[in-house]
Amino acid sequence: AQSVAQPEDQVNVAEGNPLTVKCTYSVSGNPYLFWYVQYPNRGLQFLLKYITGDNLVKGSYGFEAEFNKSQTSFHLKKPSALVSDSALYFCAVREGYSSASKIIFGSGTRLSIRP
Amino acid sequence: DTEVTQTPKHLVMGMTNKKSLKCEQHMGHRAMYWYKQKAKKPPELMFVYSYEKLSINESVPSRFSPECPNSSLLNLHLHALQPEDSALYLCASSHAGSTGELFFGEGSRLTVL
Numbered sequence: 295a296q297s298v299a300q301p302e303d304q305v306n307v308a309e310g311n312p313l314t315v316k317c318t319y320s321v322s323g324n325p326y327l328f329w330y331v332q333y334p335n336r337g338l339q340f341l342l343k344y345i346t347g348d349n350l351v352k353g354s355y356g357f358e359a360e361f362n363k364s365q366t367s368f369h370l371k372k373p374s375a376l377v378s379d380s381a382l383y384f385c386a387v388r389e390g391y392s393s394a395s396k397i398i399f400g401s402g403t404r405l406s407i408r409p
Numbered sequence: 410d411t412e413v414t415q416t417p418k419h420l421v422m423g424m425t426n427k428k429s430l431k432c433e434q435h436m437g438h439r440a441m442y443w444y445k446q447k448a449k450k451p452p453e454l455m456f457v458y459s460y461e462k463l464s465i466n467e468s469v470p471s472r473f474s475p476e477c478p479n480s481s482l483l484n485l486h487l488h489a490l491q492p493e494d495s496a497l498y499l500c501a502s503s504h505a506g507s508t509g510e511l512f513f514g515e516g517s518r519l520t521v522l
Contacts, residue, residue, distance in 0.1 A: 326508055328511075336515055336516070337415075338499070340513075343508070384452075395457075396465060397454070397511055398454070399451035399452055400451060
Protein backbone atom coordinates (compact mmCIF):
# COMPACT_ATOMS: atom_id res chain seq x y z
CA ALA A 295 0.00 0.00 0.00
CA GLN A 296 1.08 3.56 -0.65
CA SER A 297 1.81 5.80 2.30
CA VAL A 298 3.36 9.11 3.26
CA ALA A 299 4.97 10.14 6.51
CA GLN A 300 5.40 13.57 8.00
CA PRO A 301 8.02 13.24 10.72
CA GLU A 302 7.41 16.63 12.36
CA ASP A 303 4.22 17.46 14.22
CA GLN A 304 5.17 21.13 14.34
CA VAL A 305 7.59 23.44 12.58
CA ASN A 306 8.38 26.90 13.92
CA VAL A 307 9.97 29.54 11.69
CA ALA A 308 10.57 33.26 11.97
CA GLU A 309 8.91 35.46 9.38
CA GLY A 310 11.18 36.10 6.42
CA ASN A 311 13.20 32.92 6.95
CA PRO A 312 13.01 29.93 4.61
CA LEU A 313 10.77 27.07 5.64
CA THR A 314 10.75 23.35 4.97
CA VAL A 315 8.01 20.88 5.81
CA LYS A 316 9.16 17.30 5.42
CA CYS A 317 7.42 14.37 3.76
CA THR A 318 8.65 10.92 2.85
CA TYR A 319 6.75 8.40 0.79
CA SER A 320 6.49 4.71 0.24
CA VAL A 321 4.94 3.62 -3.03
CA SER A 322 5.09 0.82 -5.52
CA GLY A 323 5.29 2.16 -9.04
CA ASN A 324 5.20 5.82 -9.96
CA PRO A 325 4.39 8.16 -7.08
CA TYR A 326 1.69 10.75 -7.48
CA LEU A 327 2.32 13.17 -4.61
CA PHE A 328 0.41 16.20 -3.34
CA TRP A 329 0.60 18.97 -0.75
CA TYR A 330 -2.46 20.54 0.85
CA VAL A 331 -2.92 23.31 3.39
CA GLN A 332 -5.74 23.64 5.91
CA TYR A 333 -6.61 26.80 7.81
CA PRO A 334 -8.67 26.54 11.01
CA ASN A 335 -12.25 25.37 10.48
CA ARG A 336 -11.76 25.24 6.71
CA GLY A 337 -11.47 22.59 4.05
CA LEU A 338 -8.17 21.58 2.49
CA GLN A 339 -6.64 23.68 -0.27
CA PHE A 340 -4.46 22.16 -2.96
CA LEU A 341 -0.93 23.63 -3.14
CA LEU A 342 0.95 21.53 -5.68
CA LYS A 343 1.54 18.06 -7.05
CA TYR A 344 4.24 15.88 -8.53
CA ILE A 345 3.26 13.52 -11.30
CA THR A 346 6.30 13.33 -13.53
CA GLY A 347 8.96 15.58 -15.03
CA ASP A 348 10.94 18.24 -13.20
CA ASN A 349 11.83 17.37 -9.64
CA LEU A 350 11.14 20.94 -8.49
CA VAL A 351 7.45 21.65 -8.54
CA LYS A 352 6.08 25.16 -8.08
CA GLY A 353 2.69 25.76 -6.56
CA SER A 354 0.36 28.29 -5.02
CA TYR A 355 1.30 31.11 -2.60
CA GLY A 356 5.00 30.89 -3.43
CA PHE A 357 5.39 27.30 -2.26
CA GLU A 358 7.47 24.72 -4.06
CA ALA A 359 8.36 21.11 -3.42
CA GLU A 360 11.34 19.00 -4.35
CA PHE A 361 10.83 15.40 -5.40
CA ASN A 362 13.83 13.24 -4.52
CA LYS A 363 13.54 9.67 -5.74
CA SER A 364 16.69 8.36 -4.06
CA GLN A 365 15.59 9.68 -0.67
CA THR A 366 11.88 9.00 -1.32
CA SER A 367 11.10 12.50 -0.17
CA PHE A 368 8.82 15.30 -1.26
CA HIS A 369 9.59 18.24 1.03
CA LEU A 370 7.57 21.45 0.86
CA LYS A 371 9.58 24.67 0.80
CA LYS A 372 9.22 28.42 0.68
CA PRO A 373 12.12 30.88 0.46
CA SER A 374 10.59 33.50 2.77
CA ALA A 375 7.87 32.65 5.27
CA LEU A 376 4.87 34.85 6.02
CA VAL A 377 2.84 34.92 9.21
CA SER A 378 -0.18 34.08 7.05
CA ASP A 379 1.49 30.77 6.11
CA SER A 380 0.71 29.51 9.62
CA ALA A 381 -1.60 26.54 9.09
CA LEU A 382 -1.78 22.74 9.01
CA TYR A 383 -0.01 21.13 6.07
CA PHE A 384 -0.69 17.66 4.70
CA CYS A 385 1.37 15.60 2.31
CA ALA A 386 -0.65 13.05 0.34
CA VAL A 387 -0.22 10.22 -2.14
CA ARG A 388 -2.63 8.75 -4.63
CA GLU A 389 -3.00 5.00 -4.26
CA GLY A 390 -3.92 3.36 -7.50
CA TYR A 391 -4.14 4.60 -11.05
CA SER A 392 -7.74 5.38 -11.77
CA SER A 393 -10.22 8.09 -10.93
CA ALA A 394 -11.62 5.71 -8.34
CA SER A 395 -8.36 5.55 -6.45
CA LYS A 396 -7.74 6.87 -2.97
CA ILE A 397 -5.72 9.85 -1.88
CA ILE A 398 -4.09 9.04 1.44
CA PHE A 399 -2.91 11.81 3.74
CA GLY A 400 0.04 12.03 6.07
CA SER A 401 -0.45 12.90 9.71
CA GLY A 402 -0.01 16.61 9.14
CA THR A 403 2.51 19.26 10.22
CA ARG A 404 1.49 22.40 12.00
CA LEU A 405 3.50 25.33 10.67
CA SER A 406 3.82 28.33 12.96
CA ILE A 407 5.42 31.52 11.65
CA ARG A 408 6.36 34.05 14.33
CA PRO A 409 6.54 37.75 13.47
CA ASP B 410 -13.61 30.65 -3.11
CA THR B 411 -14.17 26.90 -3.15
CA GLU B 412 -16.06 25.43 -6.08
CA VAL B 413 -17.30 22.54 -3.99
CA THR B 414 -20.27 23.58 -1.89
CA GLN B 415 -21.27 21.71 1.24
CA THR B 416 -24.45 22.18 3.28
CA PRO B 417 -25.13 22.57 6.08
CA LYS B 418 -21.96 24.09 7.53
CA HIS B 419 -22.96 23.00 11.02
CA LEU B 420 -25.30 20.24 12.13
CA VAL B 421 -26.29 19.11 15.60
CA MET B 422 -28.28 15.90 15.86
CA GLY B 423 -29.42 13.39 18.41
CA MET B 424 -28.59 9.73 18.18
CA THR B 425 -32.07 8.86 16.94
CA ASN B 426 -32.25 11.53 14.25
CA LYS B 427 -31.98 11.13 10.49
CA LYS B 428 -30.18 13.88 8.64
CA SER B 429 -28.26 14.37 5.41
CA LEU B 430 -25.15 16.21 4.34
CA LYS B 431 -25.07 17.58 0.82
CA CYS B 432 -22.26 18.36 -1.58
CA GLU B 433 -22.38 19.98 -5.01
CA GLN B 434 -19.75 20.73 -7.65
CA HIS B 435 -20.03 22.17 -11.13
CA MET B 436 -16.50 21.55 -12.37
CA GLY B 437 -17.45 18.53 -14.44
CA HIS B 438 -15.56 16.21 -12.13
CA ARG B 439 -16.59 12.56 -12.34
CA ALA B 440 -15.02 11.39 -9.06
CA MET B 441 -16.42 12.49 -5.71
CA TYR B 442 -15.30 11.65 -2.20
CA TRP B 443 -16.39 11.77 1.42
CA TYR B 444 -13.75 12.19 4.11
CA LYS B 445 -14.11 12.36 7.88
CA GLN B 446 -11.72 14.52 9.88
CA LYS B 447 -11.28 14.65 13.62
CA ALA B 448 -9.61 17.64 15.26
CA LYS B 449 -5.90 17.96 14.48
CA LYS B 450 -5.96 14.70 12.51
CA PRO B 451 -5.69 13.98 8.79
CA PRO B 452 -8.81 13.38 6.72
CA GLU B 453 -9.84 9.73 6.61
CA LEU B 454 -11.40 8.42 3.43
CA MET B 455 -14.94 7.07 3.74
CA PHE B 456 -16.33 6.67 0.22
CA VAL B 457 -15.35 7.24 -3.40
CA TYR B 458 -17.79 7.56 -6.28
CA SER B 459 -16.58 7.29 -9.85
CA TYR B 460 -19.00 8.10 -12.66
CA GLU B 461 -21.86 8.07 -10.16
CA LYS B 462 -21.07 4.55 -8.97
CA LEU B 463 -19.75 3.66 -5.55
CA SER B 464 -16.25 2.34 -6.12
CA ILE B 465 -14.67 2.47 -2.67
CA ASN B 466 -16.25 1.99 0.76
CA GLU B 467 -13.62 2.03 3.49
CA SER B 468 -15.61 -0.32 5.74
CA VAL B 469 -17.75 2.54 6.94
CA PRO B 470 -20.58 1.60 9.35
CA SER B 471 -23.99 1.35 7.73
CA ARG B 472 -25.30 4.27 9.77
CA PHE B 473 -23.54 6.33 7.08
CA SER B 474 -25.20 5.92 3.69
CA PRO B 475 -23.79 7.70 0.63
CA GLU B 476 -25.74 8.61 -2.46
CA CYS B 477 -24.73 10.12 -5.78
CA PRO B 478 -27.91 11.20 -7.58
CA ASN B 479 -26.03 12.71 -10.53
CA SER B 480 -22.57 13.79 -11.54
CA SER B 481 -22.80 17.08 -9.65
CA LEU B 482 -24.30 15.96 -6.37
CA LEU B 483 -23.16 13.80 -3.49
CA ASN B 484 -25.14 13.14 -0.33
CA LEU B 485 -24.29 11.47 2.94
CA HIS B 486 -27.32 10.18 4.82
CA LEU B 487 -26.92 9.87 8.56
CA HIS B 488 -28.97 7.68 10.89
CA ALA B 489 -28.54 6.48 14.44
CA LEU B 490 -25.13 8.07 14.82
CA GLN B 491 -22.95 7.87 17.90
CA PRO B 492 -21.26 10.75 19.73
CA GLU B 493 -17.89 9.53 18.43
CA ASP B 494 -19.14 10.27 14.91
CA SER B 495 -18.87 13.97 15.70
CA ALA B 496 -16.33 15.37 13.25
CA LEU B 497 -15.78 17.58 10.23
CA TYR B 498 -17.12 15.84 7.11
CA LEU B 499 -15.36 16.90 3.95
CA CYS B 500 -16.56 16.41 0.42
CA ALA B 501 -14.10 16.52 -2.47
CA SER B 502 -14.11 16.03 -6.21
CA SER B 503 -11.51 15.41 -8.89
CA HIS B 504 -11.13 14.94 -12.60
CA ALA B 505 -11.32 11.44 -13.93
CA GLY B 506 -7.90 9.89 -14.20
CA SER B 507 -5.27 9.06 -11.70
CA THR B 508 -3.28 12.29 -11.54
CA GLY B 509 -6.03 14.63 -10.48
CA GLU B 510 -5.85 16.57 -7.27
CA LEU B 511 -8.83 16.83 -4.97
CA PHE B 512 -10.90 19.98 -4.67
CA PHE B 513 -12.42 20.18 -1.20
CA GLY B 514 -15.48 21.87 0.16
CA GLU B 515 -15.38 23.79 3.43
CA GLY B 516 -16.87 20.86 5.29
CA SER B 517 -19.89 20.17 7.45
CA ARG B 518 -19.20 20.14 11.15
CA LEU B 519 -21.33 17.48 12.77
CA THR B 520 -22.06 17.20 16.47
CA VAL B 521 -23.92 14.14 17.73
CA LEU B 522 -25.46 14.51 21.15
